[in-house]
Amino acid sequence: xxxxxxxxxxxxxxxxxxxxxxxxxxxxxxxxxxxxxxxxxxxxxxxxxxxxxxxxxxxxxxxxxxxxxxxxxxxxxxxxxxxxxxxxxxxxxxxxxxxxxxxxxxxxxxxxxxxxxxxxxxxxxxxxxxxxxxxxxxxxxxxxxxxxxxxxxxxxxxxxxxxxxxxxxxxxxxxxxxxxxxxxxxxxxxxxxxxxxxxxxxxxxxxxxxxxxxxxxxxxxxxxxxxxxxxxxxxxxxxxxxxxxxxxxxxxxxxxxxxxxxxxxxxxxxxxxxxxxxxxxxxxxxxxxxxxxxxxxxxxxxxxxxxx
Amino acid sequence: xxxxxxxxxxxxxxxxxxxxxxxxxxxxxxxxxxxxxxxxxxxxxxxxxxxxxxxxxxxxxxxxxxxxxxxxxxxxxxxxxxxxxxxxxxxxxxxxxxxxxxxxxxxxxxxxxxxxxxxxxxxxxxxxxxxxxxxxxxxxxxxxxxxxxxxxxxxxxxxxxxxxxxxxxxxxxxxxxxxxxxxxxxxxxxxxxxxxxxxxxxxxxxxxxxxxxxxxxxxxxxxxxxxxxxxxxxxxxxxxxxxxxxxxxxxxxxxxxxxxxxxxxxxxxxxxxxxxxxxxxxxxxxxxxxxxxxxxxxxxxxxxxxxxxxxxxxxxxxxxxxxxxxxxxxxxxxxxxxxxxxxxxxxxxxxxxxxxxxxxxxxxxxxxxxxxxxxxxxxxxxxxxxxxxxxxxxxxxxxxxxxxxxxxxxxxxxxxxxxxxxxxxxxxxxxxxxxxxxxxxxxxxxxxxxxxxxxxxxxxxxxxxxxxxxxxxxxxxxxxxxxxxxxxxxxxx
Numbered sequence: 001x002x003x004x005x006x007x008x009x010x011x012x013x014x015x016x017x018x019x020x021x022x023x024x025x026x027x028x029x030x031x032x033x034x035x036x037x038x039x040x041x042x043x044x045x046x047x048x049x050x051x052x053x054x055x056x057x058x059x060x061x062x063x064x065x066x067x068x069x070x071x072x073x074x075x076x077x078x079x080x081x082x083x084x085x086x087x088x089x090x091x092x093x094x095x096x097x098x099x100x101x102x103x104x105x106x107x108x109x110x111x112x113x114x115x116x117x118x119x120x121x122x123x124x125x126x127x128x129x130x131x132x133x134x135x136x137x138x139x140x141x142x143x144x145x146x147x148x149x150x151x152x153x154x155x156x157x158x159x160x161x162x163x164x165x166x167x168x169x170x171x172x173x174x175x176x177x178x179x180x181x182x183x184x185x186x187x188x189x190x191x192x193x194x195x196x197x198x199x200x201x202x203x204x205x206x207x208x209x210x211x212x213x214x215x216x217x218x219x220x221x222x223x224x225x226x227x228x229x230x231x232x233x234x235x236x237x238x239x240x241x242x243x244x245x246x247x248x249x250x251x252x253x254x255x256x257x258x259x260x261x262x263x264x265x266x267x268x269x270x271x272x273x274x275x276x277x278x279x280x281x282x283x284x285x286x287x288x289x290x291x292x293x294x295x296x297x298x299x300x301x302x303x304x305x306x307x308x
Numbered sequence: 309x310x311x312x313x314x315x316x317x318x319x320x321x322x323x324x325x326x327x328x329x330x331x332x333x334x335x336x337x338x339x340x341x342x343x344x345x346x347x348x349x350x351x352x353x354x355x356x357x358x359x360x361x362x363x364x365x366x367x368x369x370x371x372x373x374x375x376x377x378x379x380x381x382x383x384x385x386x387x388x389x390x391x392x393x394x395x396x397x398x399x400x401x402x403x404x405x406x407x408x409x410x411x412x413x414x415x416x417x418x419x420x421x422x423x424x425x426x427x428x429x430x431x432x433x434x435x436x437x438x439x440x441x442x443x444x445x446x447x448x449x450x451x452x453x454x455x456x457x458x459x460x461x462x463x464x465x466x467x468x469x470x471x472x473x474x475x476x477x478x479x480x481x482x483x484x485x486x487x488x489x490x491x492x493x494x495x496x497x498x499x500x501x502x503x504x505x506x507x508x509x510x511x512x513x514x515x516x517x518x519x520x521x522x523x524x525x526x527x528x529x530x531x532x533x534x535x536x537x538x539x540x541x542x543x544x545x546x547x548x549x550x551x552x553x554x555x556x557x558x559x560x561x562x563x564x565x566x567x568x569x570x571x572x573x574x575x576x577x578x579x580x581x582x583x584x585x586x587x588x589x590x591x592x593x594x595x596x597x598x599x600x601x602x603x604x605x606x607x608x609x610x611x612x613x614x615x616x617x618x619x620x621x622x623x624x625x626x627x628x629x630x631x632x633x634x635x636x637x638x639x640x641x642x643x644x645x646x647x648x649x650x651x652x653x654x655x656x657x658x659x660x661x662x663x664x665x666x667x668x669x670x671x672x673x674x675x676x677x678x679x680x681x682x683x684x685x686x687x688x689x690x691x692x693x694x695x696x697x698x699x700x701x702x703x704x705x706x707x708x709x710x711x712x713x714x715x716x717x718x719x720x721x722x723x724x725x726x727x728x729x730x731x732x733x734x735x736x737x738x739x740x741x742x743x744x745x746x747x748x749x750x751x752x753x754x755x756x757x758x759x760x761x762x763x764x765x766x767x768x769x770x771x772x773x774x775x776x777x778x779x780x781x782x783x784x785x786x787x788x789x790x791x792x793x794x795x796x797x798x799x800x801x
Contacts, residue, residue, distance in 0.1 A: 094376075197434035199372045204374045210378075
């Protein structure tokens, strides 16, 4: 009996330990196919992938800064666009796009190709262009062992490259691993982040990116029919302003904030989130603490970007 | 077909059967490992499914909880299902296939509920956490003496507590009713106004989200998916027993039997081939020995006649008495005639066209009996041949002729018989030649004794030994005599 009791207690302790921190560090290494990723990298930067040859994936996902849009020229017809989410760490998101309509990165790449506001290119056109390029033909044959380049191979290579776009070893991850202490303001910010309930949506490895939630739960947020929310997919009024919770990793680099790019300053975005979703008016001091914590989520640039 | 060809074909067949057998074994192994993999995966999915429920409960219970686990479990379940669907053996398990499809549908349905649950879980956790804190903050900071208002706050706080811990949506109306009372309050004081607004908002979030929260949670926890999975496991293990595997096992059993049959056939053929080789060697030796005997026959017979003739010629040359010369010349003629007859017999016996038993008997009748001086003695000959086309070797033919001749000579010389009866019978390859007379008879023991036997008798016995025949002599003084030669005629290839 005592034995079972002891086992039960051990189990409970283990459970309690697991219940510990609701945020997990990003792994320091991720398995990916290096050859595929190299090919994907080439495609990612190639403007030939857009119908008008004006943009590449990298035009909207600036890998030299936030991994999201940083003001590149996109051609006249792409002006009225929403904020592009960062491609960094996107492999850790449970779905892709603001409303999660792509189940994974490959699907996201495929959908982006056909999206008029994005690459706006048909599958056939893309495949023809790639097959007409001897350099790509050789590289694809090398990786996929086929003479003809297929659409799925191209999106697969891009997805493999994106897998490699992870930003490890931010200050907070090192804190979680017990390798570094947080400054007092940062630590207080993290406690506040939990106490106020931000953590109930922004949790997990990506500090978000793992559930769908509505913005404006307590105080409604202005809705616009152009928003790429879940309502676009389901036409259920309850899904208006419901999005995949964005990741907060590298958030200090990702201004302007929110899906409608309304706020330039991180302090303002934090205050607005607390107001709309928690019904709480943050003081300047509290906002500053949370921002201090959020800045510890800025990781190292992906290694693959430094490689040839 | 030649035996050697048969052996080659049997060996090739055995090799092909053996190859097929090992191929079937390999197929069987593949099927078994595939079945094991599927069973393992179904069990894994079952564990994952239970863990998912566990995670849902935890994420509702624990305020600060990581949602990643829920998503990872779901994608893991889908991954395992994909792995299973790639197994080809499932094609022979239609019921399992249908159940797995059902399970996938139920899981997709469950996932929908999970998404709804996640979307309402966070605000409910937040609001349920805020409300008591707000109430406390209000009592501490905002001095307010309206007992009715305070009671509304307590009603809402306690009802939310009740509802959340019972998952009972029946409390939602009550919360709404009390929230409506709060909406009726108009405060001039900004702090009070802000507080009232915040409290109403949080209570509203709870009462709006709670029905979906409760429904999605019970849909997840009461999903029939686990039952379907349990049934899948059961049905699969039944189908596994019934399908494919049994057929494959049967096939490998049949192949194994066929293989051993082929091996047995090869052994039988090899034994047969060995026997044939020995028989060929035996008959070769037999032929050789017969040839030797025939040569000896020629030497003894013809040699004897010719040397006698030569001696007589010498005697005639030296003789002056014309009467004696005439007698000797007459003797010479007899000797050469006899030699010539022997030669003819030998030539006849070697003649391939005359080699049947029927011909031999006919020869005995015409040439032996016809030419011998049997006119003094009445004789009778009976012939009964079951198969007169049986082939007989030259030595046997010659011996039969000589034995009959010898016996008849003996009868004429010594027996003083009135009748001679010759019978030749062949039945089932057993040949019996019998010469029976009613003469004065003799004591056979006397005759058969080596030293005292006459030349003729000894010769006859020797001939019998040569061709593997038995010689029987039955006689008693004044009771006639029977000479019987019997032998098996060997089959010739």
